[in-house]
Amino acid sequence: MNRQVFDLYTELYSKYGPQHWWPAETEYEVVVGAILTQNTNWKNVERAITNLKKEQCLTPEKILSLSKEKLEELIRPSGFFRQKAERLKKITKAWLNIDRKLDTMELRNYLLNIKGVGKETADSILLYALNKPIFVIDNYTRRLTKHFFNLEFKEYDQYREYFESNLPRDIEIYKEYHALIVVWAKENKYPK
DNA sequence: GGCCAGGACACCA
DNA sequence: TGGTGTCATGGC
Secondary structure (H helix, E strand, C coil): CCHHHHHHHHHHHHHHCCCCCCCCCCHHHHHHHHHHCCCCCHHHHHHHHHHHHHCCCCCHHHHHHCCHHHHHHHHHHHCCHHHHHHHHHHHHHHHHCCCCCCCHHHHHHHHHCCCCCCHHHHHHHHHHCCCCCCCCCCHHHHHHHHHHHCCCCCCHHHHHHHHHHCCCCCHHHHHHHHHHHHHHHHHCCCCC
8 A cells, every 4th residue: 555645645644624425415416516526616516505505406306397497597507517417317316216226346337338428527426425436636736746646647547546445445535535635626726 | 707506318330 | 557638617
């Protein structure tokens, strides 16, 4: 186990403090947020979530009952609103039928088979909604890996396995580390 | 005013 | 598998 991966975690944690991610009141809100935040500033996602909450629409049943046009209107601030409305409908149906007895990788495959759900989205849901030990990789994580460890991989799962194999298998650490990486990246806009 | 955000997918060679 | 275009709003 490569200590520097864990050491960086403790460093970021003591510098920025606990982030208590994911900011959501329910599991389903995590699912919705995971779709809405795809390549999108979180501020814009918050506007969309606020709209959904204001209309009492942040439940699977309500999302499914909304017309396509109405859903698009509510989530418009998050951008890509047409495809995200489509994706929300699809993932919501799948979410209602999810079999929680499946093991982590089976759940991952289940999520990845939903159109509009890629690895980062699936892993965010696994970690933050379903409390499964999966390390979430995003572009910030790739940037950080290059910046601090001078490493670059080709595949998403290579990054994921790198972090997972160099950290204690601890869900809380996975949650905090990913959040701290985002905080770090925002403070260091273009560290190269 | 331009750049980019907590990606995913289709299409092409 | 690797490269590129598309989707779209709002913050900075």
